Amino acid sequence: MVVDRKRRWPGKVIVSDANADVLNNLKQRFPIIEAAGGDPKKPAAADLVFLALHPPAIMGMLGEMKSILRRDDDILDKLKRSKHMKIFWATLLTCFLMGVPALAAEPLTFDNYLKSFDYRERSNMKIGIEEMLHLYKQGQVQIIDIRFREEHQAYSFGFIKHIPINELPDRIKELDKSKIIVTVCPHYDRAELARIFLTLKGYQSKYLVEGLLGLANYLRGDRAKDFINEMKP
Numbered sequence: 751m752v753v754d755r756k757r758r759w760p761g762k763v764i765v766s767d768a769n770a771d772v773l774n775n776l777k778q779r780f781p782i783i784e785a786a787g788g789d790p791k792k793p794a795a796a797d798l799v800f801l802a803l804h805p806p807a808i809m810g811m812l813g814e815m816k817s818i819l820r821r822d823d824d825i826l827d828k829l830k831r832s833k834h835m836k837i838f839w840a841t842l843l844t845c846f847l848m849g850v851p852a853l854a855a856e857p858l859t860f861d862n863y864l865k866s867f868d869y870r871e872r873s874n875m876k877i878g879i880e881e882m883l884h885l886y887k888q889g890q891v892q893i894i895d896i897r898f899r900e901e902h903q904a905y906s907f908g909f910i911k912h913i914p915i916n917e918l919p920d921r922i923k924e925l926d927k928s929k930i931i932v933t934v935c936p937h938y939d940r941a942e943l944a945r946i947f948l949t950l951k952g953y954q955s956k957y958l959v960e961g962l963l964g965l966a967n968y969l970r971g972d973r974a975k976d977f978i979n980e981m982k983p
């Protein structure tokens with residue numbers, strides 16, 4: 751928001767989102783807003799910046815915005831000293847967040863997903879072994895082995911939940927929507943298919959680039975021992 755400092759009122763509201771359909775819906779409902787596409791630089795340079803993101807994605811976005819955020823805290827200091835303005839901004843943010851579910855409730859279609867696909871999504875849809883294990887230790891990811899039952903019976907990983915890909919639609923409620931869902935298979939072909947399905951269902955999902963074969967090769971000897979020991983309470 752770009753603030754009118756004399757009136758302490760937003761003079762302009764700039765919104766950025768990678769999903770063009772979300773921006774179009776917002777623009778139709780609130781013509782006053784200015785849509786900045788998927789580039790966060792313009793809204794990040796405003797006087798007040800609100801982030802509405804899935805928790806695991808917030809730190810990454812803050813990293814992108816770090817060099818852009820304004821250092822002028824004058825208006826914020828005034829707001830902090832004013833009890834009424836605190837109440838006003840809290841109410842405004844609450845009203846805004848109450849309106850978001852109506853937009854988010856609209857299903858993401860595969861057509862819309864492809865139209866909004868960009869370089870950021872191309873990077874975000876993947877995850878490597880070391881990052882995945884690090885986030886798993888912090889309780890931020892749920893890893894799902896989507897191989898067929900016979901493959902899982904042949905070999906498996908004790909810390910990875912098994913849901914065959916052809917059972918995923920009926921067992922989707924077993925997934926924790928507050929976490930990043932990492933889909934895995936021997937390589938990544940079926941894992942990517944499962945990731946797309948989960949993304950269209952509203953989950954934040956990634957696929958393991960190295961696959962289970964790469965994970966098995968990584969977790970050998972001391973690495974396996976250290977990983978298991980670190981997971982012990």
